[in-house]
Amino acid sequence: MSKVTLPDGKVLEIQDGLTIGQVAEKIGARLARDAVAGKINSQAVDLNTPVKTDISLSIITANSPEGLEIIRHSCAHIMAEAICSIWPKAQLVYGPTVEDGFYYDIDLDEPIRPEDFEKIEKKMTEIAEKKLPFIRRELSREEAIKHVAGNKYKIDNISRAQGDTISFYSHGQGFEDLCRGPHIPSTDRVGSFKVMSVAGAYWHGDPTQKMLQRIYGTAWRNKKELEEYLHMLEEAKKRDHRVIGKQLDLFSFHEEGPGFAFFHPKGMVIWNQITDFWRSIHNKYDYQEIKTPIILNQELWKLSGHWENYKENMYFTTVDEVEYAIKPMNCPGGCLVYRNKKHSYREFPMRVAELGLVHRHEASGVMHGLVRVRQFTQDDAHIFCVPDQIEGEIVNVINLVFEIYSAFGFNDIHIELSTKPEKHIGSDEIWDVSTTALKNALETKKIEYQINEGDGAFYGPKIDFHISDCLKRTWQLGTIQLDFSMPQRFGLVYTDKDNTEKTPVMIHRAILGSFERFIGILIEHYGGNFPLWLAPEQMRVLTISEKTNDYAQKLHRMLKAEGFRCDIDVSNEKIGAKIVRAHNERIPYMLVVGPKEAETQSVSVRIRGSKESNSLETGQFIAAAKEKIESKTQDLVI
Structure with a gap:
């Protein structure tokens, strides 16, 4: 008999040789029905893995992120078999999961085109409906190389694999591939899927190697989830920041500087509004600013x-x-500034921020508008403190993070805490103190968080902040990292109460991350419909006829004097055409003036996205608009 310890601490005694799937049945019928794999002592395994000794066990279900990743990995194998059955000369290279799906790299002289996707999907459906079991077998490294003799791609994969044994997975009689696993029990558990796109990809990303065909696909638990995902992609296309950025004349890219964004005057308005807000908040939280x-x-x-x-x-x-x-990062410059003079414990916590311009080389194939560039401004800060100040400083940063995100309408925030990895520097004691401080800070704020065991940086534990946009896509923005390495490398010290020199605790933190990337995210989140405080042009005065041009010009000057970003359209076009143009340019307020408005010194306010107009006294409109800007509300209704 073997003892199986479950996540809740309950212990089952089972007969040796029962599979993980059979153990799941003993726990509960519903759990067994939803199970796609298991974890023995934190190691993911197939459901048909036998239990031979005492273990800790958790069941991975289709409803979990891990379960969905396993479904997608298995779907990649099903797609690979479908491709090989249609194109027998295709050579498989590798097929990992990626965010929202998977891909398979294929070496095939004949190009696979989008019009081929339907027949690939049809063949995949046939394979799924056969309910073929995924079967694992393990070979020694030497046996594995003999088994794939003649396939340079698989031999290369084996040479890169870790461990003494190499695993292969098959389903059905004609398909087998090198794979670490685990996989779903059988092909019918693959859910709903779709072949998405095809692109070129060099083997190992090396442009000196042969160009392969990379086939992308996605898989979801059911048809409803797949349809929701496809709908989200359609919405995302409409919100593509590269398209909207061009439409609204915010920024551009040029072949003279690939990966380097050119911000236009309207784009710089958004940039400067974010910068001014960032500085005001950091001043409120007692940060000093430097430039390196x-x-x-x-x-x-x-x-x-x-x-x-x-x-x-x-x-x-x-x-x-x-x-x-x-510089690719701002930290070393910040360390030089700190080291420039002597410091006392009385100065701590010392909060030093920088909007630093950094450069990082990205391969041309991964650059994507503003969200993946080679030059960007990062909102870094470094906090120097003593160990017993860590928890308070983390709470302070969390407050700052939430205040900044909420101003942009991001209130759905997922937090992850990553702990000590196998390879690390610093004593276990300082790691324990620091990790406990991070946990306590999160729990003090009553914030739910996910623990990523062993996923911290080698120099310290960290907290990552992920926001969700209007399409429920997640973006990793902020991070808080404790660093035990850099203060030692740079010889950073302070004089403590006992008049001895000690090494300070250094906390790295970024909130928006890359300004360029954050603006790209904002454009897509708002769909170009910026809230009033961020809009490059906040309002536009539109004349019905030239008879009211004098009043319109007076109103325009008044609004500019009040600090609004305001333009005027006194062209001879009809008012309908002026409204359409302003609407297409996403202007928040269209201020229509005719004889009535000129006589009463008022404005007819038309809000972006509305077909209705509201007549207001000029002073009333100005006060209401200022309140909208001050509160940073997303709502334009006056």
């Missing part, structure tokens, strides 16, 4: 550790025969 150079001697990056771990993503230049690097 973007080019620094490469020896600095060797000292910081970036050279060893990040060299491939850095840009370099030579000045007076000395090698310099363009």
Whole structure:
């Protein structure tokens, strides 16, 4: 008999040799029905894995993120079999899961086109309906290489795999592929799927290697989830920040600088509004602001550790025969500022922020508008404190994060806490103290969070903040990281109460991350319909006829004097055409003036997206608009 310890602490005694699936049946019929895999001692395994000794066990269900990833991984295999049955000469390279789906890289001389997707899906459906079991077998590394003899891609995969044994998965009689697993029990558990796109991809991303065909697909638990996802993609296309950015004349990219964004005057209005807000909030939270150079001697990056771990993503230049690097991160510069003078414990906590311009090399194939660029401004800050101040400082940063996110309408925030990895620096004691401080800070705020065991940086535990946009897509923005490495590398010290020199605790934190990326997210979240405080043009005066031009010009000057970003349209076009143009440019308020408004010194206010107009006294409108800006509300109704 073997003892199986469940997540709730309950212990089952079972007969040796029962599979994980059979144990799930003993726990409950519904659990067994939803199960796609299991975890033995935290290691994911197939449901047909036998229990041979005492274990800790959890069941992975289709309703969990892990379960959905397993479904997608299995669907990748089903798609690969379908492709190989249609194109027998296709050679499989590898097929991992990615966010919202999976892909398979294929070596095939004949191009696979979008019009082929339907027949691939049809073949996949046939495979799924056969209810073929996924069967795992393990070979020694030597046996595995013999088994795939002649397939350079699989031999390469085996050479990169870890462990003494190599696993293969088959379903049915004609398909087998090298794979770590686990997989769903049988092909009919694959849910609803769709082949999405095809693109070119170099083997291992190396442009000197052969171009492969990368076939993307998605899989969901059921048809409803798939349809919701496809609908979201259609909505996302309408909100594509690259398209809206061009329509609204916010920014552009040019082949003279791929990956480097050019912000236009209207885009800079948004940038500056965010910057002003960021500075005002940081002043409220007692941060000091610094500015450090973007080019620094490469020896600095060797000292910081970036050279060893990040060299491939850095840009370099030579000045007076000395090698310099363009900074990919702001931290080393912040350390030099700290080290510039002596510090006392009385100065702590010391909160130092920087809107630093950084450069990181991204492959041309992964750049994507503003959300993946080679140059960006990062809102970094470094907090220097003593150990017993960690918890209070984390609470302070969490308050700051939530206040900033809420101003942009992001209130659905998912938080993850990552703990000590196997390879780390610093004593277990300081890791325990720091991790406990992070947990206590989150619990003090009564915030739900997910723990990622062993997923922290080698230099300290961290908290990551993920926001959800209007399409329920998640974006990782903010991060709080404790760093035990950099203060030691740079010899940072302070004088403690006992007059001895000690190393301070260093907390890295970013809230928006990349300004460029954040603006791209905002454009898609708002669909270009910015709230009044962010809108490049907040209102436009529209004349019905030239008879009211004098009043319109007077009103325009008055609104500008009140600090509004206001334009005027006194063209000879009909008022309907003026309204359509202003609407297409996403102007929040269209102020229509005719003889009645000129006589009563009022405005007829038409709100973006509405067909109704509301007549207001000029002073009443100004007061209401100022209140909207001050409160940073998303609502335009006056």
